[in-house]
Amino acid sequence: MLKVENLHASVGDKEILKGINLEVKAGEVHAIMGPNGSGKSTLASVLAGNEKFTVTAGKVEFEGENLLEYNIEERSRKGIFLGFQYPVEIPGVTMANFMKLAVNEQRKAKGLEPLTAAEYLKLMREKSAIVELDAKLTQRAVNEGFSGGEKKKNEIFQMAMLNPKLAILDETDSGLDIDALRIVATGVTRLKTPENATVVITHYQRLLDYIVPDYVHVLYKGRIIYTGDKSLALKLEKEGYDWLINDYKEE
Amino acid sequence: MIEKRICELIAAKPLPEGGRITDGGWYIGEYGDCDIVVTTGSKAILVVTDGDGSSDINIDVERGAELSILSLVTSHSAMNLAVAIAEDAACRMTQVVVSSSDTRVVASLMERGAEFDMNGVFLLVEDDKASVTADVNHMASDCRSNTRVKGVATGKSHGSFAGLVYVAPDAQRTDSVQSSRNITSGEARIETMPQLEIYADDVKCSHGATVGQMNDDAILYMRQRGLSLADAKRLQIEGFVDDVVLHSVVEGSEAILAELLAEKLSKM
Numbered sequence: 001m002l003k004v005e006n007l008h009a010s011v012g013d014k015e016i017l018k019g020i021n022l023e024v025k026a027g028e029v030h031a032i033m034g035p036n037g038s039g040k041s042t043l044a045s046v047l048a049g050n051e052k053f054t055v056t057a058g059k060v061e062f063e064g065e066n067l068l069e070y071n072i073e074e075r076s077r078k079g080i081f082l083g084f085q086y087p088v089e090i091p092g093v094t095m096a097n098f099m100k101l102a103v104n105e106q107r108k109a110k111g112l113e114p115l116t117a118a119e120y121l122k123l124m125r126e127k128s129a130i131v132e133l134d135a136k137l138t139q140r141a142v143n144e145g146f147s148g149g150e151k152k153k154n155e156i157f158q159m160a161m162l163n164p165k166l167a168i169l170d171e172t173d174s175g176l177d178i179d180a181l182r183i184v185a186t187g188v189t190r191l192k193t194p195e196n197a198t199v200v201i202t203h204y205q206r207l208l209d210y211i212v213p214d215y216v217h218v219l220y221k222g223r224i225i226y227t228g229d230k231s232l233a234l235k236l237e238k239e240g241y242d243w244l245i246n247d248y249k250e251e
Numbered sequence: 252m253i254e255k256r257i258c259e260l261i262a263a264k265p266l267p268e269g270g271r272i273t274d275g276g277w278y279i280g281e282y283g284d285c286d287i288v289v290t291t292g293s294k295a296i297l298v299v300t301d302g303d304g305s306s307d308i309n310i311d312v313e314r315g316a317e318l319s320i321l322s323l324v325t326s327h328s329a330m331n332l333a334v335a336i337a338e339d340a341a342c343r344m345t346q347v348v349v350s351s352s353d354t355r356v357v358a359s360l361m362e363r364g365a366e367f368d369m370n371g372v373f374l375l376v377e378d379d380k381a382s383v384t385a386d387v388n389h390m391a392s393d394c395r396s397n398t399r400v401k402g403v404a405t406g407k408s409h410g411s412f413a414g415l416v417y418v419a420p421d422a423q424r425t426d427s428v429q430s431s432r433n434i435t436s437g438e439a440r441i442e443t444m445p446q447l448e449i450y451a452d453d454v455k456c457s458h459g460a461t462v463g464q465m466n467d468d469a470i471l472y473m474r475q476r477g478l479s480l481a482d483a484k485r486l487q488i489e490g491f492v493d494d495v496v497l498h499s500v501v502e503g504s505e506a507i508l509a510e511l512l513a514e515k516l517s518k519m
């Protein structure tokens with residue numbers, strides 16, 4: 001589904017990604033871990049198409065197409081979803097209105113008719129239940145006055161509404177208490193199908209108790225320096241990154 | 252016609268001879284100069300729409316009366332609207348400006364207990380040029396005013412807001428709020444000139460003015476969900492001006508005003 005080869009990206013003069021290689025197949029869950037400042041969020045932003053970053057080398061293929069040719073909204077319509085680490089507040093714009101536009105854009109890209117009001121309401125009800133999101137929140141302005149937990153649930157709610165092929169979740173677990181974490185993670189797991197894939201960026205092994213990854217990658221200084229299975233996350237939790245980083249330095 | 256739909260909503264009648272109005276809905280269409288009196292204790296709604304040209308409107312709100320004004324500026328026009336508010340009377344106003352124009356509202360709180368509230372918005376695109384003035388004169392004690400004007404300028408448009416809150420020497424216990432919040436995009440410009448002139452010592456006056464750009468993070472967020480850049484900008488502006496529409500002084504006019512703004516935004 002997603003094939004990243006030797007991806008380099010910069011912001012301004014500063015190179016942050018220094019040759020990422022990553023392949024994600026349908027049905028897989030990948031976790032990306034790594035110390036602060038290693039480039040995890042940048043990778044997520046670059047894949048989503050954030051124009052703040054410049055791709056200086058490498059290739060990204062998504063379902064056989066050159067993803068880098070498309071802008072952020074085109075990538076979204078092709079089925080890429082980014083769960084934001086810091087969801088943005090949009091005063092005066094209700095969740096319901098925002099999502100209606102978004103869902104219908106996705107449908108238009110697939111050559112489908114816009115949803116009727118009744119179909120849309122039904123979809124919202126169904127999907128908000130997945131993350132136990134209070135239906136009242138959909139009548140409020142996007143993320144405005146939402147608690148940290150509500151904001152993150154709201155990200156997964158949007159993911160459920162848009163039904164992406166590839167979801168990239170950027171530290172969806174940060175700032176969550178145990179209950180919210182369980183709800184968010186369970187939501188993600190319930191959305192998993194053999195046709196879609198998830199890339200989870202996280203600091204903590206905790207999240208991976210719920211979202212069981214097929215692969216765990218360690219990102220350090222803009223490169224993936226190690227890839228293992230779910231047991232790697234446990235080892236990192238116990239021992240930290242030092243052993244890997246030291247190994248890496250010696251190379 | 253938007254004006255017509257709003258007039259129908261409140262069953263508005265044309266101004267009577269002599270300009271004395273009582274309970275009910277009234278309109279000044281294609282306004283020329285006129286003098287209006289809202290008689291003691293009555294509750295009136297006045298719809299003011301413009302035609303090309305200039306006009307002077309003078310309104311007296313008599314003791315205990317309540318006047319709601321919905322002012323729609325959709326043509327190239329110049330309007331001077333002066334409203335004098337008597338004891339325990341109130342004037343509430345919603346103003347929507349979507350065209351190159353010059354509008355000036357002067358509210359004078361003449362006797363104790365008078366109140367004035369204004370929620371305004373100007374929305375400019377392409378090479379529109381508009382100026383909005385909202386002056387409030389607190390001439391007596393124990394009066395309250397609240398003036399909030401939002402401005403949006405896109406394209407190469409140019410907007411300006413000026414607002415003076417004047418508090419006379421005897422106008423003790425004045426309670427006044429004035430705010431001017433603006434966003435611009437592209438080459439557009441907005442100037443805002445809020446002013447306070449206070450000659451009484453026991454007053455509560457606050458004013459604030461901001462001019463900012465569109466929120467790029469919010470636009471990025473919306474685009475990531477599949478909205479085009481233009482739709483994301485439009486939605487953000489709609490959200491910014493939404494409260495003016497929601498607080499319209501004419502109940503039931505919200506959807507019509509939203510439509511007026513959306514139509515303007517489609518030219519962005």
